[in-house]
């Protein structure tokens with residue numbers, strides 16, 4: 117009985133994942149199709165990948181995307197750490213929960229609205245649309261994510277650790293650099309990688325605020341797809357998927373290698 | 384160098400309209416073992432945090448070495464703390480935890496190694512340098528916390544209930560170790576506990592606190608033998624407290640009888656409270672005893688029996704004895720005049736000390 121239940125649960129899970137991953141796998145398989153369309157697999161070929169790699173325009177877009185993602189994730193992580201520390205040290209609970217709610221609203225509000233409001237903001241402020249506006253908006257939507265990833269780690273930390281560091285002579289900055297940051301490292305990594313993936317696959321916000329010929333992959337794939345079916349898109353999507361997969365696996369490896377520990381009088 | 388290391392001068396601490404410490408003044412001398420003893424919430428931790436510099440007094444002044452430190456932050460005070468939850472840094476191993484304070488002070492690597500090794504030797508943790516904190520037992524963690532404090536060679540170590548998380552056997556062991564450690568180092572310890580036996584066993588001086596005020600301070604024997612009021616008497620060990628009347632110097636009446644005692648300096652016929660410790664009561668026959676009582680119940684406590692009796696006036700008498708009695712039987716209680724301790728109602732510590740002095744010489 118018990119065994120049967122487990123078998124059912126497992127196969128159900130497998131089915132769900134198969135359905136979820138089927139389009140991507142389907143797409144990836146056809147990126148090797150010499151037929152030139154998604155109907156009928158003819159012969160195995162690297163043609164589309166070759167075409168992709170000789171396309172310098174696409175290569176520049178890929179570079180743009182990576183630069184925006186790395187830069188925005190890094191800056192958002194730094195700002196997010198400061199923000200999380202600031203929110204954590206607020207003693208007034210009402211004010212604190214208000215700030216937290218504002219933070220969470222930014223996370224759940226639709227990309228389209230965020231994109232549109234950034235567009236309005238940039239136009240009003242006279243900031244020209246392009247690399248800078250995309251970078252700014254990516255930083256902005258990543259910060260709340262970093263904050264939300266770091267706050268639980270801060271909450272988990274016993275306040276007496278900070279007292280202990282001060283007691284041993286640590287200045288305010290030393291308390292942060294020698295005790296708090298090492299303690300919340302896993303949260304920082306989680307925040308950074310989440311911000312990175314959010315930036316890499318963002319379409320809606322970028323679509324609104326980009327301009328002057330500056331493009332990221334997501335927007336480019338969209339315009340390629342609108343021009344008509346080309347298996348180049350499949351090849352490109354497969355590469356993006358692989359990169360994301362590697363990032364996720366890398367994060368998984370980093371976060372499980374060193375388990376966070378709790379310290380107390382007794383376990 | 385003055386012998387006083389810490390002085391509180393009319394210190395009051397208020398947290399959100401709640402008076403936690405009420406006009407507290409005391410002095411702490413160099414090289415002694417002090418204990419702050421009191422029930423939960425009486426302000427013990429608050430006193431430690433005021434000394435360490437984590438909180439500022441609402442009113443009054445705190446002096447370390449006769450310098451007012453009200454505005455000096457915790458990281459600049461010559462004081463180290465052993466926290467109740469040890470507060471060891473989970474990302475550092477034992478060696479680095481102990482070395483933390485030295486690294487902040489930029490002590491040379493060679494000296495760090497030597498001093499940490501010494502501190503760990505002091506607390507019997509040689510060879511544990513490379514252990515992670517999670518690999519240490521409760522008692523070992525506590526010793527790491529102590530090593531981390533003493534390695535900085537502070538003049539004063541504050542310990543906030545460091546033994547409360549340990550089991551009874553380990554706790555007793557650590558009491559000896561701590562006391563011995565303090566004497567070897569010759570520095571001042573301020574120890575917080577709500578366990579009166581722990582306080583009596585370890586301290587040179589005890590401060591008994593209740594509701595944000597110091598009820599009584601003195602050596603363990605002073606406080607045990609001459610508690611100033613009902614609260615202290617009750618808190619420091621078990622005691623029999625009955626109402627009485629002071630007939631004259633050295634003569635007190637309670638339980639409808641008159642007894643010799645050694646207390647004086649009271650008004651004639653002043654109502655007082657009379658204390659006799661359970662272990663000072665001897666059981667004899669009803670005829671020869673000073674007070675006849677009826678045995679109500681008897682409890683085996685390991686070292687002794689705890690026998691609960693009532694006299695004819697419904698006063699409860701607890702007796703500690705190695706002998707057994709029969710429940711329901713009538714026995715007599717015998718005691719020396721020295722076993723009786725008389726407390727004046729509502730007497731402050733200053734008045735109490737004055738009265739003791741007056742009749743001692």
Ligand SMILES: Nc1ncnc2c1ncn2[C@@H]1O[C@H](COP(=O)(O)OP(=O)(O)OP(=O)(O)O)[C@@H](O)[C@H]1O
Pocket residue numbers: 398399403421422423424425426427428429430577
């Ligand atoms: N930061 C704070 N904010 C508000 N109230 C506080 C704060 N710290 C302590 N208190 C209050 O001060 C009182 C005394 O606290 P304290 O921690 O000094 O007690 P304690 O004697 O150490 O008790 P325990 O034996 O339970 O540790 C308590 O009523 C507590 O609620």
Ligand SMILES: [Mg+2]
Pocket residue numbers: 427428429543
């Ligand atoms: Mg406390």
